Amino acid sequence: MTTVVMVAHGTHGDVLPFVSLGRILRDRGHQVELLTHAPFGEVARREGLGFTAVDTEREYERFLEDTPILLGSGMDRWRRFYDATGLYDQIKFECETLKARHTPGETVFVGRHTTALSTLFVGELLEVPTAWVAVTPVQYMSERPTVHLYRESMRDPLNEVRASLGLKPIEDWTAWFTSARLHLGLWPEWFDQAGVKAPSRARLTGAPYGDDTFADLVPPEAERLLDEGAAIVTGGTGRMISRQFYDAAVAACAAAGLPALVVARHRDLVPETLPDGMTWFPRLPFHQVMGRARLVLHHGGIGTVVRAVAAQVPQVLLAHGFDRSDNGMRLARLGLGSWLPERRWTPEEIVPLLRAALADEGYRDRVAPYAQAAQPGLPAAAQAIEELLTV
């Protein structure tokens, strides 16, 4: 039996694909353990995965609270973020856990591209086949600056971690950063072609749809709103979102006379009083409800983008930070959606986009081929990971 040990960091959009991937690997007969943030323990265990928390619930909330600083300009913010969140101790902990789980010839490491440095370190130390999984094209687009950041700002503490493992300091940082044996990108080919393409070493497997790991029932109030022709408004599941997002989205829906399900994990991000016809939900099973919404007005996270395409629902993006504007740009190039940057989040700008999306009679025909090509990609990812032990 193969033991697959996965390391992932970030918000739901980053971590849930690994939970889903782990479930598929488990169903294929492998023993799977996920190392990630504490709040994901419940869902990981429910899916039959072993689980080790790399932090506490409180530390994760602090991590989320610190993330808004990353929305500003200057890569220096990333180094300060890593310093503030105790990254190096966490990497050491992950390394020790990976070492403890290792059985020669029977273990594979799977890490989230960019942050799962522990998988590269221990993979190198113990010669364990390692896969790095990217969840958004921006992770590949960022490789050169990321390598620069690690080499110029974080070299000493990272090499100290390596020294504690008995590894030599890194000399060629680019070669080290791309040293995983397998590189997987969890998005469809059509999405890749619409912007800067993934490097040739990457194998694109299609979308993860990590959100179906939540087996929640659809609340009666959500059923009622969907029957009334409501839109879904969501800024994702983290706090890494502009403070203006929900204010702007709710005001625009109200101005357009559009009822809405406002989905946000953190209630404080949403206006205290919502207009008539709008209700807040901490989360909803998007795989069940998105296809019933008239439109999705969202923050531009890749999971929501691809999920909405698969559901053939029109989408408008209020994109701010990270990969979101790149996702919006790709969607706009494909004629499958529109997006606005933060400085244009006024009802005067948003409402015409909502109305145009709702009145777009050709949308269904246009999106249909992409929806068919947006099939779940995780089985292919699982198969590629299995092949690591046979090549």
Place this chain on the structure above:
Amino acid sequence: MAILDVFENEVMRLWSEILGVEVTSADQDFFELGGQSLAMVQFLAMVESEFQIELPVEVLFVEGLTVAEAARALGESARARVTAGEGS
């Protein structure tokens, strides 16, 4: 059209698409237009993909960057690539 003008037009085109605002003047600043570090990463990657030119990563650390400055950086990187090619 001078090569710098060509680069300025390309920078304006890319920034308009990346930032979702119309960029029309050489003295407009990326960060004042709403750009952030990852939008700049996006710009670097698009330049590399479309023109096979690697802008220096240090561009990410500057506090301000106008269209004209970005176009100059593009020109310098393009010249450096040509010179390196001639020398090899």
